[in-house]
Amino acid sequence: MPVSYPITPLLPEIVASLAGHPRLVLEAPPGAGKTTQVPLALLEAAWLGDRKIVMLEPRRIAARAAAEFMATQLGEDIGQTVGYRIRFDARIGPRTRIEVVTEGILSRMIQDDPSLEGTGAILFDEFHERHLAGDLGAALALDVQANLRPDLRLIVMSATLDGERIAQWLDAPRISSPGRSYPVRIEHPPARTQETVEQHLARTVNQALRETDGDILAFLPGRREIERTRAIVERQHEGVEVVALHGELSLAEQHLALAAPDPGTRRVVLATNVAESSVTLPGIRAVIDSGQAREPRFDPQSGFTRLETITISQASADQRAGRAGRVAEGVAYRLWPQSRRLDAQRTAEIAQAELSGLVLELAAWGSEDIPWLDTPPTGAMGQARDLLRRLGALDTSRITTLGRKMLALGASPRLAAAALRAPPELHPLVADLLALMEARSPLRGELGRTDDFRARVAALHLWRDGGARGARAGSADIAALAAIEKAAGGWRRRLGVRTGASGVPHAHAIGDLLAHAFPDRIARRDEGNAMRYQLANGRGARLHENSALHGEPWLVVLDLKLDARDSLIFAGAPFDPRILEIEYSSRFVTERVLRWDDARDIAEAFEERRFDALVLERKSVPVTGADALPALLAAIRAGGIEALPWSETARRLRARMGALRVWRPELGLPDVSDDALLASLDRWLAPYLEGKRRLSALQAADLSQAIAALLDYDQRRALDADAPDELRVPSGMTRRLGYGTLPDDPGASPVLSVKLQELFGLADTPRVGAGRVPVTLHLLSPAGRPIQVTQDLHGFWERTYPEVKKELKGRYPKHPWPDDPWTATATHRAKPRGT
Known part of the structure; x- marks a missing residue:
């Protein structure tokens, strides 16, 4: 039936x-x-x-x-x-x-x-x-x-x-479809202090074996965690069969994991997210979920992709838990706090992956205008196009003959480019590199920490030439080498190679081949620091203290840990830089470069020979006036507008212009904010820098003149009339107005600080900006101490002055305190003696 x-x-x-x-x-x-x-x-x-x-x-x-x-x-x-x-x-x-x-x-x-x-x-x-x-x-x-x-x-x-x-x-x-499922109880067993995910999971296996019948499916992010957990569980439960399920297993090992166990045997299956769906695991009654998965994440700024351990989505958690309810009621143990909220759905890989393979496919298809569910990110697509042009797969935006061959090979664009540029006699080694680059490192123990990629090739060749005895005891994972060998065999068939490479390649053979895959990650040792390297893409990188690559003048960097300053090199290989001249001659340039020396406050000129961002040779050449101007402007942009020699006069002029621009926009005054002045240096300041090699040669008077020159005749007249530098007060004295008193509001009311006695006889607050803006009065005592801040002088005389007079007349008896300030004579002096 x-x-x-x-x-x-x-x-x-x-x-x-x-x-x-x-x-x-x-x-x-x-x-x-x-x-x-x-x-x-x-x-x-x-x-x-x-x-x-x-x-x-x-x-x-x-x-x-x-x-x-x-x-x-x-x-x-x-x-x-x-x-x-x-x-x-x-x-x-x-x-x-x-x-x-x-x-x-x-x-x-x-x-x-x-x-x-x-x-x-x-x-x-x-x-x-x-x-x-x-x-x-x-x-x-x-x-x-x-x-x-x-x-x-x-x-x-x-x-x-x-x-x-x-x-x-x-x-x-x-x-x-409604499907068929049984109730699944969700539990969240808490982790103990300083407990690793493997220890937490193994302890939960013990709990599941006590509380449930049937088999257990446990989800971990990757093979490393699976192997560590397996060792713990096998040590604690001799009668329990522990099997792994992940993408690196052989076909026989996969069949073993998917087959039903012997009658009476309980099984613990330790799996990556390959077991979330589409595979049937018989007899599972409990699921233990670490809540983690390992997925690639691409950084368009650096051009590197790394596998990162991420938190799964709620959809994945539900799918994993459902595995416990396929044949009967089950339990799902989730190794994270119940209060944690997961993202509803998994993020599409297209939003966070390296896209060179996708761009190459679309170039071969002839159009990027296809019906996407999620459109690829613009930044990652642009970076992918740049890489493919470097590799020779694209000519502007059209696929080249090499690009079509790369697609046909089926490797990632980087590795396909390296494979197809290699001479036929090196194809056996190319097949090994393709397999090794796509696999995790087979090295273990002390050797597993080496950053010299050649050690991986050596381990594979030792194992291939001598079997398990050929690989140094404890230094390589035999199962991993077997999986890599199987993949290398597949690449040999595609490349038309009958036998695998053996022995030890010459020192630069591996790096010479991989340089074709990573031309943007060519690295040259820093002359002043032997542990530091400059990459062709402009970034810096460094070796770790115990690096096996120490002393190598040139490296191709294959893997690194990103850092804001200098990233840490995880894997690389030395190569012969002469291949750059042979294979990438078009990417060498010689040009005149200007640079600003902050320490010496001077413009310098050099003739540089570069490979991408790597400076190979540099010699000093004379600086002309025309040379210096761009360097001076660049130095000002780098240092900000405050790098200029601002005098008090220039600052006040700029503040007045900024205020009037807000008060009377119909005048069309120029924008003199920091950003606007920096953006227009070529227009307003460059004429005053002509012939100068040092920024210190620019005088404060030059800067004031440059700012004033931004105004035409009518604008300057309006500035003097409507945003005056000073006001004449009733005492007959002139007092300066303070502009720009609020940093974020250039149109703030100007401030007039003045002794109260100098304003006798003035009924109302002075106004500027064609009468639109009242002055903010800082009224001072005879000793210059603040009494009142107001924009309503009339109200001050009427309501506040009597109280001020009562309080201060006794303190300042030598100064006039008339009962009627409206008609009193203003003065900036004390009363004459004897009065």
Whole structure:
């Protein structure tokens, strides 16, 4: 009797929907059967005819497992009706009608045959993972459907996706399957002080073994954490089978992890996020979730991508927990505080990945205008184009012959460029480098801390030449070397190489090859500091104290830890700089360079020979007046407007201009703010710097004249009339007005500080700005101490003066304190003696 799955009742509706509409969004939880049952159901659809179904599966483990399960259901061997294609491994035949492929394979299929003549449907499984290649594949398929193949069916499937948004993007109907699940109890066992994630998880395994029956699935971010946890659990539980599940396992090891354990044996599966979806793990009753995953993060500013341990999304946490409720009630132990709130969905890889591969694919496609779900970031796209031009894959924006060969090879653009530039006799070594660069380091122990990439090649060759005995005891991970060797074998087949490299390459062979992959990371040792290097991209880097690369004059930097100043080199290799002259002669330039010497306060000129940002030679040359002016202006911009010799006169003139510009905008006075003056140095200050080599040669009087020259005749008259430098007060004296008293408000009322006796007889507050702005009066005692701040002189005389007079007349008896200040004579002196 055929097995029934939760998705089974919906299969006729799915087939019928696709008969009437070429796109569909299918939402179904883990265990519903969508991955294996939907492709089989579509085989007999009338609209499919004799064409095949291609199903995109993001992960290799899941792709193999899904294909093998479907083949078993049909009672066939893999490679007959159902097959798979993943990197370096394909099981398909002339009768294959369902191909399960990984993401890079789908892009190649579409690029090689844009009309997809033999394909009737493409299924995108686990689309919620939002891998870069999956987004590209879906966008290309939509473009094909819109322009070449309106009959092509596209189905997007997932357990946890934003179905409404996806359906709007596709303009497609949605079908949802309820799935089959049992209640899952969520617990948050707290961590202990200074406990590592591996210790916390191992302790929770003990709890789960006591509290539940069946097997345990534990999620960790990567292989390192899995191996450390495995050692702890195996030490504590001899009768428990502990297996790992991650992308670096051999096919046999993957089958072991996915197979049911022997009867009566309890199993603990330690997995990365490959076990979140699309693979069936029988007998799981408890899930332990570290809440972490390891994903690539790209920094467009540096051009480096690093794997970072990140906190998972709520959707991933729900998907992981659901694994505990597939066969019975279960428990999910979450190793983070219950109060922590996770992001709802996983961030799309396209928003945070290095995009050179994507840009190269789009260049080969002939257009970047394809229907994206999320548009690629502009900055990362621009950086990717720059890199591809450096590698020779793009000519301006069009793909070159080399670029097409790079795509056909299937490696990342950097490594493909290095492989295709290498002479044939070095292809065996190239295959090793391709495999090693894409894998984590196989080195362990003390050797595992080396920053010399050549040590990884040496370990692989020692192991290849002598087996386990060839690798130094404890210095290399034999399983990791085996996985790297398998990948190297795949690259050798693509490169047409029969045998692997052996022995020790000459000192510069590895660096010479990798320099073609990382021309922007060429590094030259600093002449003044042997531990510091300057990179061709302009950044600085340094070696760690125990570096194996100490003393090397030239390096190609393969990995580093980013730092705001000088980043730390994690991996590099020395190379022969003569290859730069041979392979990249166009990137050497010789030009005259001007520089400002802050210490000597003088402009200098040099003739420099550079490779990108690396200065190879520099010699001093005479400085002319024309040379000095740009350097002087650059020094002022770097030091800010305060680097100029401002006199009090110039500051006051500038403040008055700034105020009048606000009070009377119709006059069109120039903007004299810091930013505006710096931006227009070439216009207003450059004429006064002509012939000068030092900034100190600019006099304060020159600066005042330069500022005043910004005004025309009418503006200067208006400035004197409406923003005067001083006012005549009733005492007959002139007193300065203070402008710019509020830093953030150039139009603030000017301040007049004046002794009260000098204003007798003045009824109202003086005004400036063509009568629009009252002066702020700081009224002073005869001793110059503040009495009152006001803009209402009339009100002061009327209400406040009697109190002031009462308080101060006895303190200052020699000064007049008339009863009627309105008619009294103003004075700046004390009363004559005897009065």
